[in-house]
Amino acid sequence: MSVTQTPVLVVGAGLAGCVLALELAHHGVPSIVVERSARPPRHSEPSLVTGRGMELLRRLGLAEAIRSEGADPDAPATVVWSRAIGEEPVLVSSTPSANELRRQYANAGGSAPIEPYVLLTGAGLTTRLRTAVRANRLIELREGWTFTDLRLDAGRTVATVFDGAARVRHEIEADHLAGCDGAQSTVRRCLGVPLRDAITPARHCTVSFRSETLRPAYPALSTITTDGTALIRRDAHDLWIGHVPLDQDDADLTNPAALLSKRLGPRPYEIVGVTPWQEALGVAGTYRRGTAYLVGESAHRFHPPSATVDTCLADAVDLGWKLAAAVQRWGGPHLLGSYEGERRRQAMLERETLSRRLEVRLRFGRLAAAGASPDSLATLLRRQPPDVDPAGATTSHHATSPVVWHDGPEPAGTRLPAVRLRDGRHLFDLLGPQFTLIDLTRGPDGRSLLAAAVARGIPMAHLPVDDPGLRSAWRSHLVLVRPDQHIAWRAAGPPSDWDAVLDVVTGHRERDHVTT
Numbered sequence: 001m002s003v004t005q006t007p008v009l010v011v012g013a014g015l016a017g018c019v020l021a022l023e024l025a026h027h028g029v030p031s032i033v034v035e036r037s038a039r040p041p042r043h044s045e046p047s048l049v050t051g052r053g054m055e056l057l058r059r060l061g062l063a064e065a066i067r068s069e070g071a072d073p074d075a076p077a078t079v080v081w082s083r084a085i086g087e088e089p090v091l092v093s094s095t096p097s098a099n100e101l102r103r104q105y106a107n108a109g110g111s112a113p114i115e116p117y118v119l120l121t122g123a124g125l126t127t128r129l130r131t132a133v134r135a136n137r138l139i140e141l142r143e144g145w146t147f148t149d150l151r152l153d154a155g156r157t158v159a160t161v162f163d164g165a166a167r168v169r170h171e172i173e174a175d176h177l178a179g180c181d182g183a184q185s186t187v188r189r190c191l192g193v194p195l196r197d198a199i200t201p202a203r204h205c206t207v208s209f210r211s212e213t214l215r216p217a218y219p220a221l222s223t224i225t226t227d228g229t230a231l232i233r234r235d236a237h238d239l240w241i242g243h244v245p246l247d248q249d250d251a252d253l254t255n256p257a258a259l260l261s262k263r264l265g266p267r268p269y270e271i272v273g274v275t276p277w278q279e280a281l282g283v284a285g286t287y288r289r290g291t292a293y294l295v296g297e298s299a300h301r302f303h304p305p306s307a308t309v310d311t312c313l314a315d316a317v318d319l320g321w322k323l324a325a326a327v328q329r330w331g332g333p334h335l336l337g338s339y340e341g342e343r344r345r346q347a348m349l350e351r352e353t354l355s356r357r358l359e360v361r362l363r364f365g366r367l368a369a370a371g372a373s374p375d376s377l378a379t380l381l382r383r384q385p386p387d388v389d390p391a392g393a394t395t396s397h398h399a400t401s402p403v404v405w406h407d408g409p410e411p412a413g414t415r416l417p418a419v420r421l422r423d424g425r426h427l428f429d430l431l432g433p434q435f436t437l438i439d440l441t442r443g444p445d446g447r448s449l450l451a452a453a454v455a456r457g458i459p460m461a462h463l464p465v466d467d468p469g470l471r472s473a474w475r476s477h478l479v480l481v482r483p484d485q486h487i488a489w490r491a492a493g494p495p496s497d498w499d500a501v502l503d504v505v506t507g508h509r510e511r512d513h514v515t516t
């Protein structure tokens, strides 16, 4: 058995795995990615990458490529709620088109994302990411290689992988291993980490099909009925996706056309594919054991999904820059320790939102069955969290993170406001790949803080900004921004103990000061 060594082994080249490897490469860290499938991804589901998700991809130079795979940017995303297929809608909710939001964001403050959302298929998203992975000289993608087992040794992980084409087993010794192998994660199983589910799972299936007769009855992007069936128009060529809840009589999935006839009415259906799945709202008990980590759907499994793409993406970015800091030895132990605290908390919050949404859908069905009026059904639906939040987690914050320092008149841990400067440039586009010290002081302080950081081996860019509007809007004139565009520290002027701030934000020292 051959043995290979790598700083980081990434298991799975789906969304999370590709973004993690690309984030590592963005910081100059090489990795090996093993992907069990030798074929291109096939998910035909439309997935939404929110504005915040696109901001993260833009940092990696991927926004254009991803957007080119997207659906019509002038089409609004409309969701129709109906008692039954073919009946008058109870409620129609519409998200403005991506281009409309781009116009709105241009006039909004820094809380709006700098990119609008993109709607594209899961396969289109992963294919674009894998193309970028293949083109990156720091990433070695081994397709057709299956991870089967691991051993946690002191300070490293030894993985066993199977090369399906050569039918040979290999060992890969990695300083760090990231399990990005999806909802049925083998890495999670090998680590013995339980996935704690918040619901009793109900069975569903997703059917991809063609129908030439559905479009006149269902012009909306998506239609949801009281029995829980969701119908989604995939493209302009009569390709559809149906999410169908299964009852006792639907044990046999060998005749999906009959299932569709039962739910959507009898008409010819040309079946393209069927995927059975179970409802799930599971979050892993821990995201880390030793030097092995869970990322994306291996860490949290939400079905039906909503903001899942964004959550997976942000997990990968968060772990990516922290692993890079560990590999390059400027990150301390608390930095990697903060991955679980920052990202698991986000998954728990998303789970709460999803379970509220699921509860509303169940009540929608129960109330409709009991004969509730369309008005009262619409009132119920309006109260649920929106199905689509096109901006994404622009207000997410890590205020309680152990690697954030609170010092100044404004809180740290939040996403940097995405402002445009006087000259029209986006502040986000001027940030360096690692830490950036934004300096509005017009004096020498920023430069000496930077010199002290660089002398300690901490990669940091200095960004003096001479913008009177920003100077008067922000009370903090020194802002230290992390690679994920969140504020690590900010203050009106230089801190009394810059070394202590640097110790905390790079994870060398536990935060012991009072949080705001």
Ligand SMILES: Cc1cc2nc3c(=O)[nH]c(=O)nc-3n(C[C@H](O)[C@H](O)[C@H](O)COP(=O)(O)OP(=O)(O)OC[C@H]3O[C@@H](n4cnc5c(N)ncnc54)[C@H](O)[C@@H]3O)c2cc1C
Pocket: 011, 012, 013, 014, 015, 016, 017, 034, 035, 036, 037, 043, 045, 046, 047, 048, 122, 145, 146, 147, 148, 180, 181, 182, 183, 185, 186, 206, 275, 277, 295, 296, 297, 298, 305, 306, 307, 308, 309, 310, 312
């Ligand atoms: C049917 C379906 C519909 C969905 N619809 C939506 C949607 O509408 N909106 C939304 O936001 N999200 C949706 N999702 C979820 C979306 O797919 C996930 O958010 C995203 O793909 C998760 O990314 P991931 O990288 O964590 O996992 P995945 O995309 O599942 O990637 C895991 C990768 O790991 C590989 N792998 C697995 N085991 C091994 C192993 N042992 N060795 C090597 N490689 C391995 C797999 O082949 C795969 O490429 C849907 C998912 C499914 C299954």
